[in-house]
Amino acid sequence: MEGIIAIWQRDLMKFFRDRARLFGSFTMPILFLLIFGGGMSGTMEAMMTGSMPGEADRFNYVEFVFPGIVAxxxxxxSVFSAMSVIEDKDFGYMKEILVSPISRVSIAVGKMLGxxxxxxxxxxxxFILIPLLGxxxxxxALVQVIPFMFLLACALSxxxxxxxxxxxSTQGFQLTVQILVMPMIFLSGALFPVSNMPAWMDVIVxxxxVTYGVDIMKKVMIDTENLSATVLDAMGLNITLFGRQITIFEEMLFIIIFTIVLVLLATVSFKRANA
Structure with a gap:
């Protein structure tokens, strides 16, 4: 546990000391909020509620998309923070950790938690932007969603x-991750519903x-009790698998299993890379 905590604390200290990284992290979310939340909200609301007379005024696209932007x-x-592993290899810090009595699992868990x-x-x-967006x-609900956010972040880490x-190499990592990240965002329901996808694309969804993390966050943050089933379907909040609707517990279970499998695979990869 001491090794895990030490690695965890190191990554947190690096984050708080890097002010450019702290403020730069707002750039992409704000850009997406301006484009999708501000510029395209009217168009998206019309598309998603066009076949629901009387329901359009009960649907707020900015409210729908904000949890997706957070996700x-x-x-x-989470994914780009893992690039510190490659940097640690280049500067020799990772070698120092690997020759210490800390287990490979502890290293992977510590980096994941960080x-x-x-x-x-x-x-x-x-969340600071919530009052500014009206x-x-x-x-x-905002307090309740934080543990789910951390769980999703662990899986993605x-x-x-x-x-x-x-x-x-960092260049190879950035290129590979960029190819991976964008499809994961657009095929998760973060920015628009993914309920009517082609069969092959639905498998990816x-x-x-991220699909399950976004769905949990939206169900927790959005007041779904005052929305009709038609609106919920239009928002893509009724995810089904094999003909049945998935519960929040099942979504959490999937994310937990996904996290455990990836941490184990990363541990095995650490051992092979430094054998």
Missing amino acids: MTLLMT AASVATIQGVLL LSYNLK GLGLLFASLIR KINP
């Missing part, structure tokens, strides 16, 4: 760790952990 921040921060904590902090900081999320353990 996008978690994804990008990246997940940084991503969660950046996601929570986006949104009215319940304070209790595990994914980043796996790639960082396999790739030797269902194995994408």
